Amino acid sequence: MFRSFLTLSMGVALASASGQALASPDAEALHRTATAMFSPLPSYVAKEGNPKNDAKVELGKMLYFDPRLSQSGFISCNSCHNLATYGVDNLPTSLGHRWTAGPRNAPTVLNAALHTNQFWDGRAADVEEQAKGPVLNPIEMAIPGEDLAVDRIASMPEYVERFEAAFPNEEDPLNYDNIANAIGVFERTLTTPDRFDAFLEGDLNALNEQELAGLQVFINQGCVGCHAGPALGGQIEARFGVVESYWEATREYIGVDQSTMPMDVGKFAVTHKQDDLYVFKAPSLRNITRTYPYFHDGSVWDLRDATQIMARVQLGNDMSDEDLDALMAFYGALEGEIPAQALQLPILPASTSETERPTMR
Ligand code: HEC
Ligand code: HEC
Structure with a gap:
């Protein structure tokens, strides 16, 4: 090629x-x-095996903006890939958990679903696989394990309902893979004609x-x-x-x-x-x-x-x-329009007394 x-x-x-x-x-x-x-940008980048529905897009957007997917309760995907600044943080290298600077510049999430692979070195196949990385990365969102991420999300009843609506045919839809699948479907809407x-x-x-x-x-x-x-x-x-x-x-x-x-x-x-x-x-x-x-x-x-x-x-x-x-x-001429739906902040589900409290440790 x-x-x-x-x-x-x-x-x-x-x-x-x-x-x-x-x-x-x-x-x-x-x-x-x-x-x-070249070819024109599609309005959606479909993936077989992760079908799109409106409930999933909205859920993915919530997770994308939810800082409770980080150990500190402070960092969301949007912290480093700010949609109000074209999906980047405009820093040489990103600041993550406890303000630790990472080794690389954050690429934009806009149109990223179109890439044949993800990360500067291509080490993830697609946006779904990519999304599983930062939540657990100790210098990014620093959640100590997949189960802890799932438990924290599952402690909020509204999230439980939203996973059921987004993955209607699954028996136990609230799992780590589906956190990534929902975020992935949201990212697949982020094309900027x-x-x-x-x-x-x-x-x-x-x-x-x-x-x-x-x-x-x-x-x-x-x-x-x-x-x-x-x-x-x-x-x-x-x-x-x-x-x-x-x-x-x-x-x-x-x-x-x-x-x-x-x-x-x-x-x-x-x-x-x-x-x-x-x-x-x-x-x-x-x-x-x-x-x-x-x-x-x-x-x-x-x-x-x-x-x-x-x-x-x-x-x-x-x-x-x-x-x-x-x-x-x-x-x-390559400066495009970010979908209006993505620029509207979601109202996030309320925490409950069951929700594990964020910590800076
Ligand atoms: C042989 C392949 C190749 C060619 C030819 C090439 N580029 Fe690149 N380009 C790259 C790679 C690889 C990077 C990423 C480099 C890095 O940061 O490690 C890059 C990065 C860039 C960046 C920075 C993007 C960013 O988000 O940081 C710009 C701008 C760019 N190229 C423009 C151009 C222009 C204009 C030309 C023609 C004059 C060109 N490139 C030719 C491979 C190429
Ligand atoms: C602390 C800052 C930070 C946070 C939080 C973060 N990212 Fe990133 N992201 C980065 C950096 C830095 C890279 C590049 C790393 C590399 O290539 O090794 C990256 C790479 C990516 C890429 C690859 C894009 C491409 O062009 O290859 C995508 C997609 C992405 N992040 C989405 C997300 C999602 C979704 C979340 C939330 C689950 C998230 N990021 C959380 C900093 C961050």
Whole structure:
């Protein structure tokens, strides 16, 4: 897949070198090229085996916002993936239980269900499997065990009823898997259609001249080799630093003292294969203007810098100011609309005298 995209984009690069002026891209031709590489966002990302119903979406939203899924009673999924800030915390790396800083930047939950796998190193298959991690992670939500999470939720009668409604054919629906299934179905609703979708769907006026020029640069430069599909990313894993060392190339941009940061080995930590050293998932670029700071370590705050770094370390190019201007404009067209339903805070079930009290321990 990776290779075929690169070949495709090189073909386009040749076409443009032979006369296509950057300043006035042909919207029709670009539309044809783009629809072969990208596709519009769906309104829901379905998964077989975890069917959607309204009760499950609402339950998943409640669990997503419920800080009682953390040991301290203070941290919810929304603490680090704040839907009011496009599903991120805008911190270099997240703060979890007892304000412990984790090792990586929190990616957005928006459109994440479309990714072929989850986490920067792809270690979870889908959003359901992913959701089981943070609740128990000692530096995230820090609940000491699955049973404790289930007991705390089951101590609230309204939750018991809501699990019965959300999983109508199950005998004992309130279990840890279904906590994750409900959160997963909610996350599957979090797609954010934007003007680029309107363009892909055939509205050739949806993007202005400069945004079209940016799309052309994105294709011609080969960004599309790794950032393709409906989310413009989330499908391909690649070494960070194909052409140059990431750390060497980014020294001038990075706002932190690199010597204090251990270098993240990426997927190597999961597979221990030499080929996976410094391999990370190419993230989605939907809503990229909002999901700063950038990269797995959150080391770069400025999107223009992050873009120039990408061109240098992944492709060996130094991008012109004109190309960067165009790309920045194109990113603007990728800023989408968060579903209204997700932005409305749920009223959470009341605790009872049975509910285990939160603790900072
Ligand atoms: C303390 C902060 C924190 C909390 C709380 C938290 N997350 Fe995350 N989340 C992260 C970080 C950091 C990563 C990236 C970790 C990695 O890749 O190793 C991540 C990764 C993810 C991803 C993967 C996205 C992608 O593009 O690969 C999803 C989805 C997600 N979290 C959803 C959730 C859900 C659902 C909850 C609640 C059950 C939750 N998170 C709780 C910080 C947090
Ligand atoms: C060979 C694959 C590859 C190519 C080509 C590529 N990228 Fe990336 N991109 C990645 C990977 C992998 C990451 C994640 C790096 C990390 O943080 O570890 C990434 C990260 C990014 C980020 C930061 C996203 C975030 O949420 O932190 C931006 C912006 C970006 N790329 C834009 C581009 C642009 C623009 C181009 C073309 C000039 C491009 N990329 C070319 C693989 C690629």
